[in-house]
Amino acid sequence: MARSGQMTNFKVTAKFGKKDEIVHHPVTFKSKFTFIGLSQLKAYSSMNLYFQFKTLEPNGLILFNGGKGQDFIAIELVDGHLHYIFNLGDGPRKVRSNTRTTLNDNQWHAVTIGRPSVKQHTLMVDDMIATVASTGSNVHLDLDGLLYLGGVRRASYTTLPKLVQSRHGFEGCLASLDLNGETIDPIKDAVVTEYFGFIWMRRTRN
Numbered sequence: 150m151a152r153s154g155q156m157t158n159f160k161v162t163a164k165f166g167k168k169d170e171i172v173h174h175p176v177t178f179k180s181k182f183t184f185i186g187l188s189q190l191k192a193y194s195s196m197n198l199y200f201q202f203k204t205l206e207p208n209g210l211i212l213f214n215g216g217k218g219q220d221f222i223a224i225e226l227v228d229g230h231l232h233y234i235f236n237l238g239d240g241p242r243k244v245r246s247n248t249r250t251t252l253n254d255n256q257w258h259a260v261t262i263g264r265p266s267v268k269q270h271t272l273m274v275d276d277m278i279a280t281v282a283s284t285g286s287n288v289h290l291d292l293d294g295l296l297y298l299g300g301v302r303r304a305s306y307t308t309l310p311k312l313v314q315s316r317h318g319f320e321g322c323l324a325s326l327d328l329n330g331e332t333i334d335p336i337k338d339a340v341v342t343e344y345f346g347f348i349w350m351r352r353t354r355n
Contacts, residue, residue, distance in 0.1 A: 170259060171238055174334045175324035178299040181209060181317035186295040186341035190214045190328060192222065193289050197329055198262040204321025207253045209320045210300050213309070224262070225315045229253045233262055233272045234312050239285025241312040246274040257324075263316040298335055299323065302343065 176185075190196070192200020192214075202211065204226070211231075212224040219241075223234045234243045252258050252274070253344025261273040273277045297298040301309070307314070326333040 152154070170201070170257070172182075172257065172283065173332065174254070174326065174336070175322055176335050177259045177322050178318065178320055181206075181320050182300065182303050183196075184300040184302070184318055184343055185298040185335050185339045186343075187298055187333065187335065187338055188296065188340060189294060190222065190292055192193050192264075192292060192329075193330075194267070196262065196264045196290070197327075199260065199325065199327040200323060201257050201325045202252075202319075202323050203255055203257045203260050203350060204253050204319065206320045207251065208315065209317060209319035209321075210297075210306075210309075210313070210315035211323070212263075213300055213301055213313070214292045214296045215294055218291065220291045221310055222290065222292065223310070223313045224260075225313060226253065226319065227314050231260065231272065231274055232314075233289065234310070235270065235283075236310065237283055237285065237290055239283070239287045241310055242270070242281050242283055243312055244279050244281035246272060246277065247279045248274050248277050250261075257308040259325075264332065267345045295340060298326070304324040 207229040208226055210223065210225045213221070215221045219236050219238050220234050225232050231246040232243055234241055238241070246252065258275055263271045265271060268282050270281050270283065293332060306316045326335060
C-alpha cells in the first residue's frame with residue numbers, strides 16, 4: 150500500500166545519542182519492506198550527507214537513489230558493516246566502514262559521507278574514516294527519481310545494481326538526516342511512503 154501526505158499520527162522529538170550527540174527527527178522502520186520516498190538527492194558535483202542510525206539487524210538497505218544511465222548511490226548494512234556504493238557512469242565503486250566492531254549493536258552511530266574533491270569519496274562512521282577514489286573520466290553523479298530511505302519497493306531489489314547486496318530494507322531507527330546542509334524531517338518531507346502491516350514508523354526511544 151502506498152500513501153502520500155498521511156502522517157498526522159507521527160511526532161518528531163529530539164533525544165540524545167552516543168557522545169551526547171542530539172538526535173533529530175527519529176523514525177523507526179519496523180519491517181524490512183517499508184520505505185520513505187524523498188525528493189531526489191542533489192549530488193551532481195559535490196555532496197555532504199549525514200545521518201544517525203541504530204539497529205540489531207546486520208543487513209539492510211538504508212538509502213538508494215538511482216540515476217540516468219548507470220549512475221546511482223546506495224548505503225547498506227552488510228554483516229554489520231556499512232557499505233557506501235556509487236557509480237558515476239564509469240563503473241561502481243564501494244567503500245566499507247572500518248570500525249573495529251560491527252554496527253548492529255542497538256547503539257547510535259553517526260555517519261558522514263562526503264566528496265571533498267571530484268575524485269575522492271569519504272565514509273566516516275563514529276570518527277573512523279575510509280576513502281575511495283572514483284575511476285574514469287566522469288566526475289558528475291547524475292541522479293534521477295526518488296531518494297529512497299529505509300529500502301525500496303519489494304519488486305525493485307532484484308533490479309538493484311549488482312554491487313548492492315541487500316535484498317530487503319533496513320529495520321531499525323534512523324535520525325538526524327542532513328543533506329548538503331539541509332535538515333530533513335523524513336515524516337514531513339516524504340513524497341511517498343509504503344508499509345506492510347501496522348504502524349511502521351514511531352518515535353525512537355533510547
